[in-house]
Amino acid sequence: MRNTLQLVVGFLFVTGINATWEQERAAELGQNMNRPWIIKGLHGLPTSCPGANKNKEVYEKDLTKKLGDMKPFSDLGKDNQGVYTFPPGVDYEINGQKVPGDSLVVKLVDMCSAYDSCEVEILRRIGSLRDHGKLWREADFGPKHGSDCGSDSGSDASVVILDYGVLIMDKVKGKPLSQYDWWKQLSKPQKKVLVEKTLVDIEKKVYNFLKSQQLLYSELDLDNFLVEIETDVHGIHSFKEAHLVDFGFSGIYTINKIPEPEEFDSWFYKQFNHYSYDFRTAQGWSEFPRPGTFAQELAESSEAGKRPSDHDARTGGTEQAKKQQQRRRKLRMIEDY
Incomplete structure (x- = not known):
């Protein structure tokens, strides 16, 4: 009885520590997002996003017959259950022209939020949206997905037919670094070099997106960075370019002004260190320091023009x-x- 009591007390103590630690991390994230140039709403979430409240309009076209033959896209991050690609050799018709299926990806949206239409508008702005509509299919994530939001049609999800929003977009080159077969064989210094180069490139792209669209990409998770790699004849892997994916709510915030490079630089690395905690812990790394190059590069390029x-x-x-x-x-x- 005594041992059981000790175990229970120990469990409650550890649980309390973990809960406190999670609260501290959430508070740090909230503080970082509490910048005067970031517009936030209830619970710190975005107040809105471009194209909101238009699910029925943007997902009106029925693409079920055109999308009957898809397969899961298993190489895209850790949360890819709703992302698909076409089998080899299958084309997709867009505006009367056949587009190679291997150049596209298909993302299913459950349309349970008024903000699910936002991704259509954002993808259109960045130039990667090719088609959009809806797809009728059996629910494979549970009966509460699709347009049947909030209802419970029974425990057997395989017999529930729901309509999903569909986004057909250009396939982005590269993979998350951890998805490459050779990643585990790299030394920690080699991994760190690739991550640091990825961050430098991603920071520039997030800032450019901020300036061009007045929208802030906030979910700085390594699985949202697809990295192109060059491999030489000796099998040495080097960084080529990084790309952002997943522009859905609630990772996109509106802003009321463009922050100075130094301010943005500070926000970016604090945000990344929060999202990369599990990854950094697994590698035995502390927080990534700001390299001090981003703001300096912008200043130098400006001065060179003068x-x-x-x-x-x-x-x-x-x-x-x-x-x-x-x-x-x-x-x-x-x-x-």
Whole structure:
């Protein structure tokens, strides 16, 4: 009896510690998202997103007959149950033209939220959306998915037919780093170099998305970064380019102004360190420090645009140089705005 009591007390103690630790992590994330330039709503979630409340409109076209032959896309991150691809050799018709199926991916959306239509608008803005509509199929994730939101049709999900929203988009090159076969064979320093280079590239792309669309991509999970790798004749793997995937609610926030590079730099690494906690712990790594290059690169590129060459200084500047200076001034005005 005494041993049982000790086990129960010990379990409750550990559970209490874990609960406190989770609360602290949640508080840190909330503090990082509590920047004056990020617009938030209830419980710290986005207030809205572009294209909200249009599920019926954007998912009106029935694509069931065109999408009868899909297979799970098993190489895309850890949460890929709703992502599919086409079998080899199968084409998909878009606006009367056949597009190779191996260049596309299909994502199913359950349409249980008014924000599920937002991803259509965001993917359209970034230029990767190819088609969208709805698909009728047997529920394979449980009876409460699809447009039958909140209802319970029984425990046997295989007999429940639901309509799903469908996003057909360009397949992004690369994989999450941990999905590569050779990843486990790398040393920790080699892994760290690839992660650091990925972060430098992703930070630039998130900031550019912020400036061009006034939308903040916040779910900085390594499984949302698809990395292209170059492998030389000696089998050495080196970083080529990284891409963002998963632009759905609630990972996209609106903003009220463009933050300064230093402010964004601070936000980015705190956000990544939060999302990468499990990964870093498995590798025995502490938090990734800010490399101090992002804001510096932007500043240097800006300064380079301001400095005239010696020849231009002597001649008063060529017509081409004057036009370039005008374009740079307009660009700075846009960025400042």
